Amino acid sequence: MTTLYGYFRSSAAYRVRIALNLKGLAYDQAPVNLVKGEQRGDDFLDRNPQGLVPVLETDDGQRLTQSLAICEYLEERHPDPALLPADAAGRARVRALAQLVASEIHPLNNLRVLKYLVHELEVDDTAKRAWYHHWIHEGFAALEARLTREAGTGEFCHGDTPSLADICLVPQVFNAERFDCDLSAYPTIRRIVASCRALPAFQQAAPEAQPDTT
Amino acid sequence: MTTLYGYFRSSAAYRVRIALNLKGLAYDQAPVNLVKGEQRGDDFLDRNPQGLVPVLETDDGQRLTQSLAICEYLEERHPDPALLPADAAGRARVRALAQLVASEIHPLNNLRVLKYLVHELEVDDTAKRAWYHHWIHEGFAALEARLTREAGTGEFCHGDTPSLADICLVPQVFNAERFDCDLSAYPTIRRIVASCRALPAFQQAAPEAQPDTT
The missing domain is CATH 1.20.1050.10 (Glutathione S-transferase Yfyf (Class Pi); Chain A, domain 2)
Structure with missing residues (x-):
């Protein structure tokens, strides 16, 4: 199962949620409370040493960071519907x-x-x-x-x-x-x-x- | 001819210069002196209303902004040598x-x-x-x-x-x-x-x- 580590108010996580939804991809959410500082906990730092959300763990074991890089990956792996024009x-x-x-x-x-x-x-x-x-x-x-x-x-x-x-x-x-x-x-x-x-x-x-x- | 509007010390223009050079593409340079504020002149704002370098004008008339978007464009139009892996x-x-x-x-x-x-x-x-x-x-x-x-x-x-x-x-x-x-x-x-x-x-x-x- 694809899992999104995010936070409800994080703009970067919000972008990835939109992209996943537009492409009709199912995903679990694993909230990381940025206000409580959970992004600086060892568990999360192991997933992303930068301590930033989002992180997307894909069903084939990829651990992806940076919202725009994640969106480009989703676009390449699930091209339809497209998030980028053809030209x-x-x-x-x-x-x-x-x-x-x-x-x-x-x-x-x-x-x-x-x-x-x-x-x-x-x-x-x-x-x-x-x-x-x-x-x-x-x-x-x-x-x-x-x-x-x-x-x-x-x-x-x-x-x-x-x-x-x-x-x-x-x-x-x-x-x-x-x-x-x-x-x-x-x-x-x-x-x-x-x-x-x-x-x-x-x-x-x-x-x-x-x-x-x- | 491809023309790069940049500034010698702009990190974003520097990125595009490296990409153009790695791909072996010829280009003219049109310097925009950021310290003198030339990026806020009407001539340049017409090219990029955000008043930021770089802007790349391609030989087929495209006017491209944002360094990473420019690099992705160069990668798509001139795939060899690649700036992104195959997988x-x-x-x-x-x-x-x-x-x-x-x-x-x-x-x-x-x-x-x-x-x-x-x-x-x-x-x-x-x-x-x-x-x-x-x-x-x-x-x-x-x-x-x-x-x-x-x-x-x-x-x-x-x-x-x-x-x-x-x-x-x-x-x-x-x-x-x-x-x-x-x-x-x-x-x-x-x-x-x-x-x-x-x-x-x-x-x-x-x-x-x-x-x-x-």
């Missing part, structure tokens, strides 16, 4: 939109970074919020500009079926909403996220619908 | 090692983030260095653990030919050395980087060998 240029666009979220926005705003700001740099709550909002707005403004003007955009980030780009976007918007970011300047992002949220694969992957949801 | 599990491992650097280390330590620390959070030089070193050591410790204990590691991060993982690792080590990080705790990383630096493709991509090197 190389389209694939490059989808991967670039996904990376924009996964490499430019998310890493700056995850739990370990916010903790460092508070505990090591001793920034107050106002400055922490400003930091969070700054990177959301910088990234979403760029993403909105691309989605609005590029012909590849359809009902979803690329065309009319969900792709790896949407898999990254929806958890990031969930995260931004949790931090009360005003997303009114991003109508295309909001329209696409609404399309995604209408799909069961996204609904069933949402943080509020997981076994470890609190 | 899905190996490909997942290489992509995960690449993402570990590109999503967990690099985004926290690039120029725009260090500028925010100094200008918005008003941290002093000591705290800025501590921030930089913290994320390097957290990431490199995890990477070293994986490279040391996983059977996939060879002369390079995966096997005995350079891959996408090495393409990410070498610029990150260059960057860490620039900030005087002590890398003595990472003998496997240092051994692999030495192997890479012996290859002309890596030498010719190095920041000290670019047309805009200052």
Whole structure:
């Protein structure tokens, strides 16, 4: 059986849940409570020395890390339905939109970074919020500009079926909403996220619908 | 002609230079001086609204962004020599090692983030260095653990030919050395980087060998 080590509010685990659901793959969940620090326990560090979720253990014994690498693996092993377009240029666009979220926005705003700001740099709550909002707005403004003007955009980030780009976007918007970011300047992002949220694969992957949801 | 918009010291542009060189592809360079803020000029923002290098304009008119998406595109269009192994599990491992650097280390330590620390959070030089070193050591410790204990590691991060993982690792080590990080705790990383630096493709991509090197 395929097992996903994750956490209901982890954006990276959320991405993998969406990908698994879109592909119709069954999986068990093994929650790792990041707030309680379970990711730093020996059991979990043995699975992933970086102490980060998600980790996907596949039914043939692979132990996979890093959400985008896991999604690419799922795409190669279970190509239908596709998370990447058929043409190389389209694939490059989808991967670039996904990376924009996964490499430019998310890493700056995850739990370990916010903790460092508070505990090591001793920034107050106002400055922490400003930091969070700054990177959301910088990234979403760029993403909105691309989605609005590029012909590849359809009902979803690329065309009319969900792709790896949407898999990254929806958890990031969930995260931004949790931090009360005003997303009114991003109508295309909001329209696409609404399309995604209408799909069961996204609904069933949402943080509020997981076994470890609190 | 293929044109790379980059900057000699940008880790992300450095990755693309290595990939192009490993594949033996000719390209022009169009330097974008990040210190002078040329990435925020209208000319460049039209190419990439996010104002980040690299951008690769291909000879068939594609305009590609995000270094890892560009490398994947080059891999698909010019498969030989390969930057990813042939097996899905190996490909997942290489992509995960690449993402570990590109999503967990690099985004926290690039120029725009260090500028925010100094200008918005008003941290002093000591705290800025501590921030930089913290994320390097957290990431490199995890990477070293994986490279040391996983059977996939060879002369390079995966096997005995350079891959996408090495393409990410070498610029990150260059960057860490620039900030005087002590890398003595990472003998496997240092051994692999030495192997890479012996290859002309890596030498010719190095920041000290670019047309805009200052």
